[in-house]
Amino acid sequence: MIINVLDKGYAKLINHMGDDMSPVMDARVSTGTDSNPARDDALREFLLEHKHTSPFESMIMQVELKIPICILRQLERHRTVDNCDGIVIESLDENFRKWFSPNEQSGRYTEFKEEFYIPDIILGPDKVNKQGSSKELDQELQDFYKTVLLNKNIEEYAEYDQFIQKGVSKETARFLLSQNVYTIRRFTASFHNWKDLLEKRKTTNAQREAQQYAQSIYTIMQHLWPRSCALLEEHVFGSRNFCRTEVEWIKELLAREGAKEHIASLGSYSERRWTKFLAKLT
Numbered sequence: 001m002i003i004n005v006l007d008k009g010y011a012k013l014i015n016h017m018g019d020d021m022s023p024v025m026d027a028r029v030s031t032g033t034d035s036n037p038a039r040d041d042a043l044r045e046f047l048l049e050h051k052h053t054s055p056f057e058s059m060i061m062q063v064e065l066k067i068p069i070c071i072l073r074q075l076e077r078h079r080t081v082d083n084c085d086g087i088v089i090e091s092l093d094e095n096f097r098k099w100f101s102p103n104e105q106s107g108r109y110t111e112f113k114e115e116f117y118i119p120d121i122i123l124g125p126d127k128v129n130k131q132g133s134s135k136e137l138d139q140e141l142q143d144f145y146k147t148v149l150l151n152k153n154i155e156e157y158a159e160y161d162q163f164i165q166k167g168v169s170k171e172t173a174r175f176l177l178s179q180n181v182y183t184i185r186r187f188t189a190s191f192h193n194w195k196d197l198l199e200k201r202k203t204t205n206a207q208r209e210a211q212q213y214a215q216s217i218y219t220i221m222q223h224l225w226p227r228s229c230a231l232l233e234e235h236v237f238g239s240r241n242f243c244r245t246e247v248e249w250i251k252e253l254l255a256r257e258g259a260k261e262h263i264a265s266l267g268s269y270s271e272r273r274w275t276k277f278l279a280k281l282t
């Protein structure tokens with residue numbers, strides 16, 4: 001499975017282990033019970049909702065990203081991606097053994113290709129998120145920026161190539177290349193650790209390009225683990241943390257006359273959910 005990302009990048013599924021039943025069966029080791037189709041879905045949801053994380057570490061996936069170096073640096077900040085310690089897979093397939101190691105095209109052994117990321121939209125700074133961007137600029141300025149970037153990349157790649165021809169080593173010649181050059185990097189992580197990365201990079205706070213890689217990684221996860229990913233929508237991506245003051249505000253709002261009746265009119269309401277919700281606020 002391969003998903004195109006940005007103008008020349010991609011996210012490709014390389015290998016995986018485990019399915020939606022893995023966390024359920026791992027948890028049942030401690031209860032000493034067999035699979036129970038009537039309760040397996042509820043158990044999976046309970047585990048995720050209550051942050052029982054280790055059962056979700058037996059679902060593992062490796063993806064290969066073709067990605068601009070500056071966007072790769074953001075994803076690499078997630079230290080627990082590539083950390084699948086303690087897991088031993090017995091497989092005749094040699095690739096399976098290798099995929100716990102991170103690997104990247106470094107530009108020391110092989111030359112970088114003349115592939116640079118040119119954004120389709122050029123944005124101005126966001127007023128609230130100081131490190132982000134949001135406002136689309138005048139077309140003229142956007143086109144000017146893209147032309148300058150494109151010409152700069154063409155020029156620097158020609159110089160890179162020439163210096164290699166003259167005898168400069170690849171590891172030194174690569175200093176001439178800009179951060180928007182594409183590289184290839186393999187990442188391996190468990191469902192739990194991918195979830196952590198997506199939680200921070202699939203949101204609008206993250207850089208637009210990083211969001212697109214995160215969304216592609218998520219699409220691959222949905223393909224492998226549809227039922228577990230559906231739980232992320234409810235309990236991770238759709239949920240929010242509240243500080244003590246905000247919890248007080250929520251309590252105040254709920255104490256208003258008619259608050260419960262209003263919630264009860266929503267399709268998602270059930271007495272059991274309401275009781276559970278109130279218990280969380282105490």
Ligand SMILES: Cc1cc2nc3c(=O)[nH]c(=O)nc-3n(C[C@H](O)[C@H](O)[C@H](O)COP(=O)(O)OP(=O)(O)OC[C@H]3O[C@@H](n4cnc5c(N)ncnc54)[C@H](O)[C@@H]3O)c2cc1C
Nearest residue numbers: 074077078079080081131193196197199200201205206207
């Ligand atoms: C929108 C956005 C903007 C950002 N901007 C910047 C920036 O301007 N500059 C910058 O430097 N970074 C920036 N970051 C990176 C950010 O600070 C984190 O380093 C990154 O998100 C990884 O988060 P993490 O530590 O939770 O993930 P991981 O490294 O995957 O760790 C996951 C969890 O494991 C635990 N853990 C992992 N390693 C250790 C350890 N050594 N010791 C203790 N606990 C550990 C922690 O509980 C941690 O939360 C940004 C991130 C985002 C999402």
